[in-house]
Amino acid sequence: MPPRAPVQRRFPLRRTASASCRARRTPRPRGSARCRAGVRGTSTTRLQRPRASRRSSRRLQARARGTARAPHARTACRRAQCARPEPPSRRRSQPRSTRARLIGPKCAGAGRREAPIPCRGAPSSEGHQRGSRRGTRACPNRPKRPRRAKRPRRRTRTAPRPTRAAPAPGARATVPQAGRRAAARRARQRTRRLRPRRNPMRHGADASSATRAPAHRSPATARARLTEMAEKRYLLTPGPTPVPPEVLAVLAEPMIHHRARDFKGIYERSLARLREVYRTANDVLLFTASGTGAFEAAVANLTSPGDRVLVVSAGNFGERWAALTRAYGADVVHVRLEWGETPDPEDLRSALAEAGDVRVVYLVHSETSTGVVADVQALAAVAKDAGALVVVDAVSSLGAVPLETDAWGIDVVVSGSQKALMCPPGLAFDSVSDAALEQAARATSPRYVFDWERTRKAQAKLDAPFTPAVSLVKALDVALGLLLEEGLEAAFDRHARLGRACREGVKAMGLQLFSPDEDRSAVVTAIRAPDGVDSGDVVSSLRDRLGITIAGGQGDLKGKIFRIGHIGWFDVFDITTALAGVELVLADAGADIERGVAVTRALEAYESHATV
Ligand SMILES: Cc1ncc(COP(=O)(O)O)c(C=O)c1O
Structure with a gap:
């Protein structure tokens, strides 16, 4: 002072x-x-x-x-x-x-x-x-x-404005009464503001009960009170996944030009970080698209109509490879397994031998629709032995489970920003080996936006052939920085323990796993809905009542399984939240489950050391 x-x-x-x-x-x-x-x-x-x-x-x-x-x-x-x-x-x-x-x-x-x-x-x-x-x-x-x-100041404020309509002749409204009316209106507005607001994203009886004032609630609706953190939401799907605040913050920064020097620095660092996460010395080509855009880029650049390709599918995303290659006129050998099966390298070997002259083998590393993570190292080795190029869908596995692009001899690894890389959706990547680029130079399928050579040449000059999603590239730079700061091995270990915690919690509750009970299955846990319960109801109930978003079953598994994702910016409390929510809605649906054990078991399992 x-x-x-x-x-x-x-x-x-x-x-x-x-x-x-x-x-x-x-x-x-x-x-x-x-x-x-x-x-x-x-x-x-x-x-x-x-x-x-x-x-x-x-x-x-x-x-x-x-x-x-x-x-x-x-x-x-x-x-x-x-x-x-x-x-x-x-x-x-x-x-x-x-x-x-x-x-x-x-x-x-x-x-x-x-x-x-x-x-x-x-x-x-x-x-x-x-x-x-x-x-x-x-x-x-x-x-x-x-x-x-x-006092005088307050009176001045509550006094009617001069612009108000004058009271009708003979009306009893006097200045003080008008002031009282204004005060009463303000009081009503204040009361309304204090009431819990209805979450527009939720519907149903429970959501509407959350808007009631506590005095009107009957004790019977005690459980509905759990929903009253009206705006709190949990994204526990296998993609898109939660985005860390550091990454969100960079998205709010002012726009910069994609040919400006400051963007080039970010672009260069992002591409270098991508190569580090991919564990490759090859180029990683970046597209403004969802993961399927990188699928299409791979097929368009590698396939000429009539080329024989082999697709191994055991779920939704294997099916996508088959559909895309067919769309480009390839002669597709489809090794179609039951959804939820794990591809066997020996099956692939015999399929390749039978098909003969397969140019490209398309695989899925983590089949997000079933929770199966394939042994792509073994599968790629078999495909290489047969002289084929190997393309792997790693959209949900890159950054979550070990993937050695170069060491395992994988020619093209396809991925996207919105899963374990902790970014919003919108960026897609293809790593391309020399052999893949040579094949692309010969391929005759039409392509323009996804043309590898055009993109590669531009990236070599730290440029992009078209305006990239500038903010997403900045976000990717920050997100990859966080991942590399944690360390890839540490991230793999964390994901393995998250997967284990989830599976152990599910089993403790008395539910049946759909995905394999193995540490490699660290991306998403697929769970069978109990008898008589539609898994879609579990998903919608969790979302509408508790603000927890998990994923339902896809294709033939619709209504039969539900899936809890655990890739990217996840910790064990995301798992316990999901388990507690599932327990609550299943108990309400009358399912025969054991209450109160899942969370404890999950926490114990997370502590134990993982072996990936
Ligand atoms: C394994 C896998 N492949 C491909 C895709 C498709 O990616 P996108 O939806 O970004 O096009 C997904 C997304 O869920 C996926 O999990």
């Missing part, structure tokens, strides 16, 4: 209400109510009360005569708003205890001027000095009452 100016300059003697400030020798901080009254004259009505004037003029006269009381003998309450009457003159001779009784519990603070004046609502005297305009000494026992000085 800077030193105060001399008292006289700030509180001239002629100001009656400043007498108390003067008497204290140390002036009140600027802005305190009493001193404000003296300086600015905001409380002139109070200051000019005849009694106050008489009292202060008596004091001035006494001072002039040299008979004024010493300041410490003052017993009148100095609080500006404390209207305790002037004590009778005999009070000076009374013992202190009597004076205290006279002052009474209301004014226990009177006369203690060395203590800092707490500002009402401010935690410290510092807060008072800096910003409070109140500055009244808190009198702890004194009941609150409105300050007189402020």
Whole structure:
């Protein structure tokens, strides 16, 4: 606090209400109510009360005569708003205890001027000095009452605006009534604001009960109360996945130009980080598209109509390879397994031998629709032995489970931004080996946006052939930085433990797994719905009642399984949230499950060391 100016300059003697400030020798901080009254004259009505004037003029006269009381003998309450009457003159001779009784519990603070004046609502005297305009000494026992000085301002605010329509002749609406109506309207608005708001994303009986005021709720709806964190939502799907705040923050930054130098730096770093995550020395080509765009890029660049290709499918995304290659006119050998089966390298070997002259083998690393993670290392080795190029869909596995692009001899790895890479959807990637680029140079399928050579040439100059999703590239840069900071091995271990925690929790509840019970299955856990329960109802109930989004079954598995994702920015509490939610809705649906064990078991399993 800077030193105060001399008292006289700030509180001239002629100001009656400043007498108390003067008497204290140390002036009140600027802005305190009493001193404000003296300086600015905001409380002139109070200051000019005849009694106050008489009292202060008596004091001035006494001072002039040299008979004024010493300041410490003052017993009148100095609080500006404390209207305790002037004590009778005999009070000076009374013992202190009597004076205290006279002052009474209301004014226990009177006369203690060395203590800092707490500002009402401010935690410290510092807060008072800096910003409070109140500055009244808190009198702890004194009941609150409105300050007189402020009343006129309030009245002004509640008074009807001059623009209001005048009341009809003879109408009883007067100015005060209109003011009361406005005040009542404001009170109603305040009450409405305090009520829990209805979440527009939720529907159904429980969601509507969440909008009721607690007083109207019956005890029978105790469970519905769980839904009342109305806006809180949990994204526990295998993609898109939650995005860390650091990544979200960069998305909110002002736009930069994609040919500006600052973007080129980000672009270069993102591409380098991608290569690190891919574990490849090859180019990783970046497209503005969803993962399926990178699928299409691979097929368009590698396939000429009539080329023989082999697709191994055991779920939705294997089927997608088959559909795309067919769309480009390839001669497709489709090794179609039951959904949920794990592809066997020996089956592939015999299929390749039988088909003969297969140019490209298309595989899925993590089949997100079933939770199966294939042994692509073994499968790729078999395909290489047969002289075929290997293309792997790693949209949901890259960054979550081990994938060695170069060491395993994979020619093309396809991925996307919205899964374990912790970004929003919108970016797709193809890593391309030299052999794949050579094949692309020969392939005759039409392509333009997804043309590898065009993209590769541009990227070599740190350029993009078309305007890339600038903000998403910036987000990818940050997200990959986070992943590499954690370390790929550490991330793989975390994912394996998350998968294990989820499976153990599910089993403890008495549910059956659909996905394999193995540490490699670390991307998504697929669970069979109990008999008589439609898995779609579990998914919608979790979403609508509890704000938890998980995934349902796809294709033939629709209604039969539900899936809990655990890739990217996930920790064990995401798993326990999902398990607790599943337990709750299944119990409500009347399923025969064991309550209260899943979360504990999941936490224990997460602690144990994973072997991927
Ligand atoms: C394994 C797998 N492949 C491909 C895709 C398709 O990616 P997108 O939806 O981004 O086109 C997905 C997305 O769910 C996936 O999980």
